[in-house]
Structures are given as structure tokens and as C-alpha cells.
Amino acid sequence: MPDGRRKSIQLSPPCRIRQLTSACHKINYQTGYRVLPVANHQDETRTAYDGVVELYASLFxxxxxxxxxxxxxxxTFAELVRATGNPRAADVGCGPGHLTAMLHELGLDAxxxxxxxxxxxxxxxxHPALSFQEARMESLPIENGALGGVLAHYSMIHTPPRELPELLAEQARVLAPxxxxxxxxxxxxxxxxxxxxxKVAPAYSWxxxxxxxxLGDAGLDPFARLLHDPASERGFLDAHLLARRP
Structure with missing residues (x-):
């Protein structure tokens, strides 16, 4: 871990978030020329996150x-997955892998x-001991019913509402009963x-x-939720829904 004299450590969280925003959008403003839009929201999201990998990883x-x-x-999710007898779990939209490592520490084959x-x-x-792969959330490289759990930690927020049903159905497909x-x-x-x-790419609150x-339409049974006001400047709730495949 770098010591406190390094510039990246001296930045306060709000400053680092502003730096993240600047890094994400510099491609649009550094030349003064109009930049042609990317093909779709997935391309935009991929390009934006690829441009801030190290900063994002240090921030989160x-x-x-x-x-x-x-x-x-x-x-709670990890405990319930272990109880199914199938500890295989995917961290979809894993980013720098810190939550994948957390799931592994909680006893899952993540x-x-x-x-x-x-x-x-x-x-x-x-995290060289763990497995990571490039994949789209709407076409997961996983067999039907193979997993005991799927974690989607703020990884669906960039999906337009019209496309979310397909995305949720894909998560349901890979879950075992x-x-x-x-x-x-x-x-x-x-x-x-x-x-x-x-800060990185257009997103949606729900x-x-x-x-x-x-989730119900996708064939899942949502049975627990937690809504928390983080008392931040974002103006959104931190929300969590836990669902089971029957």
C-alpha cells in the first residue's frame, strides 16, 4: 500500500471522485472537437471504465x-448460497475484483x-488465485442452472430500462433451483x-x-430487501434486493 506522501493517497474522497469524472470525460473535451457517439450503451460503458481502471480500483x-x-x-447472500450446497457463484460486473475476493473469503467458489x-x-x-473473464451480462458464458449464486453489485445500473428484463432473465437462467x-x-x-x-457512464435509479x-417476471422470487439512505450528496438510496430461483 503506498504511503501517505503519495499524491493518490492525499486526495480526499470527493476530490478523487471529481478526478474520476474528469478522467471518464476527457475524451470528449481534450481536443475541442465533437466526438462521434459510440455504438451503444455497452460500448460507452466499456470505454469509460477502461479509461479509469486504476483510479476506480483505488477509490473502491x-x-x-x-x-x-x-x-x-x-x-447474508454468501451464507444462503453456501446453504444450497452449491457454492459456485458469479460476481457479474466484477470490476477490479475486490468483491469476488470477498465472496471467496466468505466460503464461495467465486x-x-x-x-x-x-x-x-x-x-x-x-487476485491471481481467482478466475476472471470478459463477458456481457446479457449473454453469460455459463451453462443453464450451474450456479448457486449471482452477485450484481451496482453492475446493472447502466442498463436502460427496456433492456433490463432480458438481463435479469439471463441471471435467472444460470441459477440452479x-x-x-x-x-x-x-x-x-x-x-x-x-x-x-x-460519474463514469449514464445510469438509472430504480x-x-x-x-x-x-425479478418476478424473470422467474425469480424476491424475498428480502434493504433500502438505506447513505446521507450523501447523491440523492439516491442504497438499495439491495435478494431473490431466489424456485
């Missing part, structure tokens, strides 16, 4: 230390999948999902009831 590596509710939900090749490369270097899906997302008190300018209904 220890984030759960200050998020007891997220830790509690992930711990592996990570991510859209961004830069994130996958970083995760492999940071009694397998668990934990979805964490930005919650809203409204009635509809809301698009907002995330009413918990609406997302729970989509």
Missing part, C-alpha cells in the same frame, strides 16, 4: 469498510465477469426509473417495487 477497494449495510447483505477488458486484467493481477441473486442498485422513492449522469416486479 476499501469502500465496503464504510458500508455496513452492503457488507451485511453480501454476507469467479468474476466484466464487460471491460481493462477491469478484467486488473482483477487478474490483483434455490440459487440466489443479489442485486444492488441506486434506489428512488419515485414510481419510475430515473436516468442520471453517473424504485425497489418496480425492480422486484421485474
Amino acid at each position: 477497494a476499501d469502500r465496503l469498510e464504510t458500508q455496513p449495510f452492503s457488507r451485511a447483505m453480501i454476507g 469467479f468474476g465477469l466484466d464487460l471491460a477488458p481493462g477491469m478484467v486484467d486488473h482483477a487478474r493481477r490483483a 434455490n440459487g440466489l441473486l443479489l442485486v444492488s442498485f441506486f434506489g428512488t422513492d419515485g414510481q419510475e426509473p430515473v436516468r442520471f449522469n453517473h 424504485p425497489a417495487d418496480s425492480l422486484a416486479e421485474l
Whole structure:
């Protein structure tokens, strides 16, 4: 771990978040010329995260230390997955791999999948004993019913609402009977999902009831939820839904 004299450590969290925002958007503003839009939201998301791999990893590596509710939900998820007798679990949208490692420490046979090749490369270097692979969440390289658990920790937030049902159905497909899906997302008190300018790429906040209904439509049984106001400037709830495949 770098010492306190290193510039990256001296940055306060808000400053580092602003730096993350700047890094994500510099491709649009560094020349002054109009940049043609990327083909779709997945290309935009992949390009944005690939441009901030090291900064993102340093910013979020220890984030759960200050998020007891997220830790509690992930711990509960791991315990329930172990109880199914199938400890195989995917961390979809794994980023730099820190939560994949956490699932491994909690007793799961965990592996990570991510859209961004830069994130996958970083995760492999940071956690060489674990498996990481580049993959799209709507076409997982996993056999039907193979997993005891799927963790989607804020990894579906960039998916437009019209595409989310397909994404949830894919997570349900790879779960074994009694397998668990934990979805964490930005919650809203409204009635509809809301698009907002995330620091990395455009994202959506969701009413918990609406997302729970989509989980049901995907063939899953949502049976637990946690909504927490993080008292931050974001204006969103930290939301978690836990669902089981019958």
C-alpha cells in the first residue's frame, strides 16, 4: 500500500471522485472537437471504465469498510448460497475484483465477469488465485442452472430500462433451483426509473417495487430487501434486493 506522501493517497474522497469524472470525460473535451457517439450503451460503458481502471480500483477497494449495510447483505447472500450446497457463484460486473475476493473469503467458489477488458486484467493481477473473464451480462458464458449464486453489485445500473428484463432473465437462467441473486442498485422513492449522469457512464435509479416486479417476471422470487439512505450528496438510496430461483 503506498504511503501517505503519495499524491493518490492525499486526495480526499470527493476530490478523487471529481478526478474520476474528469478522467471518464476527457475524451470528449481534450481536443475541442465533437466526438462521434459510440455504438451503444455497452460500448460507452466499456470505454469509460477502461479509461479509469486504476483510479476506480483505488477509490473502491476499501469502500465496503464504510458500508455496513452492503457488507451485511453480501454476507447474508454468501451464507444462503453456501446453504444450497452449491457454492459456485458469479460476481457479474466484477470490476477490479475486490468483491469476488470477498465472496471467496466468505466460503464461495467465486469467479468474476466484466464487460471491460481493462477491469478484467486488473482483477487478474490483483487476485491471481481467482478466475476472471470478459463477458456481457446479457449473454453469460455459463451453462443453464450451474450456479448457486449471482452477485450484481451496482453492475446493472447502466442498463436502460427496456433492456433490463432480458438481463435479469439471463441471471435467472444460470441459477440452479434455490440459487440466489443479489442485486444492488441506486434506489428512488419515485414510481419510475430515473436516468442520471453517473460519474463514469449514464445510469438509472430504480424504485425497489418496480425492480422486484421485474425479478418476478424473470422467474425469480424476491424475498428480502434493504433500502438505506447513505446521507450523501447523491440523492439516491442504497438499495439491495435478494431473490431466489424456485
